[in-house]
Amino acid sequence: MxxxxxxxxxxxxxxxxxxxxxxxxxxxxxxxxxxxxxxxxxxxxxxxxxxxxxxxxxxxxxxxxxxxxGAVRSVVGQRGSAFVVLTAREVVYLEAAAEGIVARTASGRDRVRGTLQHYEVSWAGLGFVRINRSQLVNLAHVREIVPWFNSRYVLRLAGGEELEVSKTYAKRLRSALKI
Structure with missing residues (x-):
């Protein structure tokens, strides 16, 4: 309590x-x-x-x-009209989209309940870091961190996608990675 x-x-x-x-x-x-x-x-x-x-x-x-x-290591997502159980390990990143919070995995995009703030807090110990106002990334799926202009970074993910780290969240990323 x-x-x-x-x-x-x-x-x-x-x-x-x-x-x-x-x-x-x-x-x-x-x-x-x-x-x-x-x-x-x-x-x-x-x-x-x-x-x-x-x-x-x-x-x-x-x-x-x-x-x-024990951390909550899975979430139920909606893929079309079916529900799927997603483990935190397989989630590449979470983002706020027009249809709500979307979990991006290697097999596609799934809608999940909750807020980015909820996942930022509850999955922080699992390697998830906020990189901008609308995205959390699983550091286990980051293959390369590229310094960008104006104190920002670009994260290259295992699947080839690139996500931009805003200047506001770049300091948190450096702190999380101890760089």
Missing amino acids: VQLVCSPDLRARLERELAAHDVELGTGNRWVLVERGYEVPVGCPAIVFDALDFMDVVRLLVAGVREQH
């Missing part, structure tokens, strides 16, 4: 994000998330964070919960 000590506006956002990842909230806590500037409760582990970094805290907490319970 997680207890929140923060402003009411941030509380609403944190409750929504944590509920999306099935993290229980309450006072019988194992962890406390404390917004910087608020009093830290005594007697249980606390994570103190800046309000602007609340999604990083959610990622950290969810990654820990997933490690304890």
Whole structure:
């Protein structure tokens, strides 16, 4: 269980994000998330964070919960009128498209439920990294990283596709790859 000590506006956002990842909230806590500037409760582990970094805290907490319970390593996708089970390993990248979130695999494109933000948090430990506003890539399928102009990169994937890493997300990619 997680207890929140923060402003009411941030509380609403944190409750929504944590509920999306099935993290229980309450006072019988194992962890406390404390917004910087608020009093830290005594007697249980606390994570103190800046309000602007609340999604990083959610990622950290969810990654820990997933490690304890085992990460969700598959998703159900829709291919035409049939449903298919896709493992995270076979998903090359996820993207926001007109029809919703689409998982690109070697065998095609499948519509999946959820949001990119959900997959960014829950599959981060499986090697998925956000590369722009509309795409997450599985680093296991990246064959080449090409420096591009204006502090950006182009990722060449195993299947020959190329995806552009925006300047905003290039720093996160470098951090994830330790380059």
